[in-house]
C-alpha cells in the first residue's frame with residue numbers, strides 16, 4: 001500500500017512529538033527508538049523509515065526549533081550593527097533550543113565538520129543555518145568571497161552551542177559573554193578581510 | 204567566565220587529528236597575546252592578562268584550521284594564513300574583558316602605596332569600563348535575570364544605554380506603574396571573573412613573599428577580595444542604598460533613588476531615575492556662588508550623615524556619583540563600595556573627634572600615635588611629623604571656624620603634596636581604611652575645589668555628630 005504524502009508527514013510529526021516529550025522527560029540517553037515508536041503508536045521498523053537513528057530524530061527537533069527561532073528573530077529584528085544582528089539570531093536559537101540543551105551535544109558532534117559526511121538531518125541544519133547567515137551578512141553588505149568565512153562562522157556557532165550544553169554558570173551567563181565576544185571577533189575579522197588587500201595593515 | 208580548557212573541551216573534535224604545521228607558531232602567537240601586561244605599574248611583573256579573548260580565538264582557530272588544512276591546497280593554505288594574520292592583529296586591539304581587569308586595577312588604586320609613582324595618574328582614571336553591550340545582549344541577559352524581555356517587563360525600555368558603569372551600563376526605562384527608572388545591568392559573568400582573578404592574585408604575588416611588605420600585601424588582597432565580593436553584587440548595593448535612603452528626610456534636599464526590588468537581582472539594579480547633571484555640566488551652566496555653596500554644603504552633609512548616623516563611609520566621592528538636580532536637590536548614587544565600619548575602626552574614629560574638634564596639635568599627635576600603633580611616648584620622628592602635617596592639612600576645613608574656602612588652590616595643593624610625600628617615603632602602610640580615607644579626602648576635596656565652594660564644614664559636622672551619642676562634654680574646656 002502506498003502511503004500518502006500527508007500520512008507520511010503526520011507520522012513524522014507524531015514521531016517528533018513523542019521524541020520531544022521523551023527526550024525531555026527521560027533524557028536523551030535513556031529514551032530508546034523503540035520507546036519513541038511505542039509512544040508514537042507505530043512499529044519500531046516503521047520509525048526507521050523516517051529516521052535512521054535517534055540522533056537523526058534529535059537533529060530534526062533541533063532543526064524545527066531553529067526554524068521557529070528564525071521566525072522569532074525576523075519578527076523582532078531591528079536596525080542594528082552586524083554584531084548585534086548576528087547575536088540576536090543565535091540568541092533566538094538558544095531560547096528555542098533551551099528544552100533540548102542537554103541532548104544537543106550528540107547532535108552537534110555529527111554536524112560540525114565542514115566536509116563531514118553526517119546524516120541528512122544534521123547536514124540540513126548546517127546548510128540551513130549557513131544560508132541564513134549568508135543572507136544576514138549580505139544584508140549588511142558583506143558578500144563573503146570564500147567559503148572560509150561561513151566555515152569560520154559555523155565553527156564559532158558550534159563552539160558556542162557546545163559550550164552552552166555544558167555551561168554551569170548561573171543562568172548560563174558565560175555563554176552570553178562567549179557568544180558576544182566570539183561574534184564581535186568574527187565581525188571585526190570580516191570587516192578587516194572585506195577591505196581590499198592594499199588597505200590592510202601588514203605585520 | 205569561560206576559559207580555554209572548557210572551550211576546547213566543548214568544541215567538538217574529529218576522531219583523528221593530524222598534527223598541524225602552523226600549530227606551534229599559532230600557540231606562540233596566542234601565548235604572546237595572552238601575556239600582555241596590565242597597564243598598572245608595579246603589577247606588571249606579577250600579573251598577566253588572562254586573555255580570554257585570545258584563548259577563545261585560539262580554540263576556535265585551531266579547530267577551524269584542523270578541518271581546513273586537512274585537504275587544502277598550498278595556495279589555499281596561504282590564503283588562510285593571510286586571514287589568520289588579520290585575525291591576530293584584531294585580537295591584539297580588542298579590549299574585551301579589560302574592564303574586569305581594570306576594575307581590579309581600580310581597586311588597587313585604593314592602596315596607593317603599592318604604586319606611588321603611578322598614583323597621580325591612577326587618580327585621574329579611577330573609572331574604567333566594562334565592554335559595551337548592544338541591546339540584543341542586554342535583552343537576553345535581562346530575560347534570564349528578570350524572567351521576561353525588557354519590552355514586556357517594562358512599559359518602555361531605551362535600547363541605548365545612557366551611561367556607562369564600571370561593570371556594565373545603565374538604561375533608562377519606565378515601569379508599568381509609571382515610574383521612570385535607571386536599570387543598571389552587569390556584563391554577563393563579569394562579577395565572577397573579577398572574583399576569580401583576585402583569588403588568584405595571592406598566588407601571582409608569591410614572588411613578593413620574602414619582602415617586608417608581604418603580610419600587609421596579603422592582608423590587603425584578602426581585604427580587596429572581601430570588598431569586591433560585595434561591590435560586584437548589586438543585591439548588596441541595593442541593601443546599602445535602601446539603608447542610606449532611610450537616613451535622609453525631605454528637608455535635607457538630598458535624595459537617594461528608591462530601589463525596585465522586583466526588578467533587581469545580583470546583576471541588575473533597577474532604581475528611581477534622578478534627572479539632573481554631573482558636576483562638569485552643572486558648572487558649565489555658570490551657577491552662582493550661592494548655589495554652588497548650597498550644593499557643596501549638601502555634599503558635605505551627606506558624607507557626615509552616612510558616617511555619623513550609620514557608621515558608613517563612602518570612599519568613592521567622585522563626580523559620577525553625584526547628580527545636581529534642577530530643583531536644587533543633590534542626588535546620591537552608587538553605594539556598591541560604601542564601607543560599613545567595624546567596631547574597632549569606629550572606636551578609633553571616635554577618638555579622632557577630640558583633636559578634630561579642638562584643633563590642638565598635642566591632641567592630634569596623641570591620636571596619630573594610636574592610629575599608627577606607636578607608644579604614647581614615641582619621639583616625634585620624621586614619619587610622625589609628616590603625618591601630623593598631613594592630618595592638619597586634611598582636617599583644616601573641619602577645624603577651621605566658619606566658612607572654609609575650598610577654592611583656595613594653595614590649601615588644596617598643600618594637602619596633596621604632603622600626601623605624595625608620604626607615599627614617596629612609604630609612610631602610608633597601615634590599615635586598609637587609611638587608603639579609603641585618603642581617597643575620600645581627595646575625592647571630596649577635588650569636587651569642592653571644582654565647585655570653588657565655601658562651606659562651614661564645622662557647623663554641619665557639629666549638627667550631624669549628635670547622632671553618635673558620643674560624650675563630648677569636656678571638649679569645650681580644651682578648645683583653644
Ligand SMILES: Nc1ncnc2c1ncn2[C@@H]1O[C@H](COP(=O)(O)OP(=O)(O)O)[C@@H](O)[C@H]1O
Pocket residue numbers: 366367368369370373385387460474475476477478523524526536537538539
Ligand atoms: N538612579 C540614577 N539616576 C540617574 N542616573 C543614574 C542613576 N544611576 C546611575 N546613573 C548614571 O549611571 C552612571 C553609572 O552609575 P554608577 O552607579 O555610578 O555605576 P558604577 O557601578 O560604575 O558605580 C552614573 O554616573 C550616572 O550617570
